[in-house]
Amino acid sequence: MQHPARRLALFAAMLVAACTSSPPGQEGEEPAPRAPDPVLVFDNQSLYQADVYAFSAGGSRVRLGTVQAGRREAIRVPGTALGGDRQVDIVARLLTRRRTVSSGPIGLLPGDSVEVLLQSDAMALSVLPLPRSRP
Numbered sequence: 001m002q003h004p005a006r007r008l009a010l011f012a013a014m015l016v017a018a019c020t021s022s023p024p025g026q027e028g029e030e031p032a033p034r035a036p037d038p039v040l041v042f043d044n045q046s047l048y049q050a051d052v053y054a055f056s057a058g059g060s061r062v063r064l065g066t067v068q069a070g071r072r073e074a075i076r077v078p079g080t081a082l083g084g085d086r087q088v089d090i091v092a093r094l095l096t097r098r099r100t101v102s103s104g105p106i107g108l109l110p111g112d113s114v115e116v117l118l119q120s121d122a123m124a125l126s127v128l129p130l131p132r133s134r135p
Contacts, residue, residue, distance in 0.1 A: 035110030
């Protein structure tokens with residue numbers, strides 16, 4: 001019969017060996033680069049500060065940022081904001097007004113860039129694709 005401390009030491013050595021070894025075929029390989037998140041350029045032409053959100057088809061809501069009146073800001077859309085269908089609804093909540101403005105569903109893929117324009121009357125959001133930058 002083995003001593004309990006000896007069994008514990010053997011188990012610990014096996015655990016350390018299992019945790020430190022790489023899976024077969026992955027030694028020295030670097031992880032695949034992650035695809036860049038989509039970017040939206042929010043152009044706030046209204047007189048109101050806009051809190052910008054992304055709503056996925058699954059119902060999740062992610063706050064993307066705040067764009068001051070008269071400003072144009074680039075906002076990264078994290079992958080967690082996109083649903084499985086890669087569709088998102090951009091919503092602007094206007095400060096000092098009890099209303100929101102929505103883009104309607106738009107499809108975003110990694111690396112996409114779109115411009116979202118909040119019109120000066122703050123009644124609608126327009127979405128336009130931006131050309132992809134080339135290396």
